[in-house]
Amino acid sequence: MGLAMFFDVRRVAVIAAGLSLLAVHATGAQDFGDTPYVQTPQNVVERMLQVAKVGPGDYVIDLGSGDGRLVITAAQKYGARGFGVDLDRRLVELANKRAASAGVGDRAVFYERDIYETDLSGASVVTIYLLPEVNLMMRPTLLATLKPGTRVVTHDYDMAEWAPDEQMVMDAPDKPVGRDKKSKVFFYVIPANAAGKWRWEMPVADKPAVFNLNVAQNFQSVTGSVEFNGATLPLEKARLRGEDISFSLNDARGKTRYEFTGKISGRNITGAAQVASANAQRRLEWDAVRTESGTPAHALLKKPTMQELQQKLQ
Ligand SMILES: C[S@@+](CC[C@H](N)C(=O)[O-])C[C@H]1O[C@@H](n2cnc3c(N)ncnc32)[C@H](O)[C@@H]1O
Structure with a gap:
């Protein structure tokens, strides 16, 4: 059988077997966790790369690379470099x-390699079109090995309780599976570790004050409070995207609002604070030092077993 025919047969089998990758698996045509070959339509490929803002400085890794299109x-179009891995030797040859x-x-x-055996540490962007259970199997590895700020973009299936930073549904007229000819795109940024305690000094009403920040984190969601001058103020509008953290504090005593933005780099945060009171507004430098390490809740996640996933995704 010629190569083109082989792919056609697999493609037709996938379409015939069901309406989505999941449906294929539900028919018993595939084993649980065994992602079949289905191409991402070219317009969705473009959108995935645009959402991730892929450019000449990027190193893109596609997990399960099929014909290599991502x-x-x-x-070709965005000037990046990268590699793809696939278990299917013929697809790897085709992609090369x-x-x-x-x-x-x-x-x-393109390399003939298992996604679970692939070193992802060099990636600035990871692209994924795999089954939901495979996303969940990869999730702890993505979070543990990718550098903060690395972008992850998935086609059709999300990362369960790891909420995407952005998501969209788009027309996909060339999609080889599904009745509605729509694709979903999910975009994630690997969060830095912000969990723990941080300390800095900054003037309050022209007098030096010590600020102590306490942060709890799960994925990119951060909550916590800041203690200074005898008060404990909750973080408002707290946001973590990669290494970039921002939050506001509302000090009712001095009718002062603080808006902090900064970059986390290991044990330091550097950035700026906009301080606004009734009669003044100013911008101060913000240099925080980590005084106690913390563990984000997601870092305790273990790679789930197939049995756990089967129960979770039922
Ligand atoms: C749905 S296709 C996606 C192909 C391509 N990334 C695209 O979006 O057009 C999934 C691919 O993953 C490959 N694959 C499945 N499990 C894999 C594994 N454990 N390691 C490497 N490749 C795998 C399959 O052979 C298939 O080519």
Whole structure:
């Protein structure tokens, strides 16, 4: 059987077996966790790369790379580099041939390799079109090994209770599966570790004051409070995106509002605070030091077993 025919047969089998990757699996045509080959339509490929703002400085890794379209497009159209891995040798050969024909064989390379055996640490962007249970199996590895700020973009299936930073539904007229010809795109940014205690000094009403920040974290969600001058104020509008953290404090005593923005780098946060009171507004430097390490709740997640996933996704 020719290569094209092989892919056609698999494609037709997938379409015939059900309306989505999940449906394919539900028919028994696939084992649980065994993602079949289904292409991401080219317009969805473009959108995934645009949402992740892929550019010449990026290193893109596609987990389960099929015919290589995500990494090839990232290289050809957006000037990035990267690699894809797939268990299917014929797809890996096809992807390498397509990269060479597109003139990006040196910047888009494909390996026959299991996603679970792949070193992801060099990625600035990871793209994924895998079954929901596979996303959940990969989730602890993504969170533990990718650098803060790394973008992860998935097609059709999300990361369960790890809420996406952005998500969209789009028309996908060329989609080989599904009746509605729609695709979902989910975008995540790997959060820095903000959990624990932080301390800094900053003037309050022109007198030096010590601020103590206490942060609890789960994925990119942060909550907590700041103690200073004898009061404990809850964080308002707290946001963590990659290494960028921001929050506000409302000090009713001095009718003062603080808006902090900063970048987390290991044991330090550096940034600025906008301080606004009834009669003054000023911008102060903000340099915090971590005084106690914390563990984000998501860091305690273990790779789930297939049995746990089957129960969870039932
Ligand atoms: C749904 S297709 C996606 C193909 C491509 N990324 C795209 O979006 O067009 C999933 C691919 O993952 C591959 N795959 C499934 N499980 C894998 C694993 N454990 N390691 C590597 N590749 C895997 C399959 O062979 C298939 O080509």
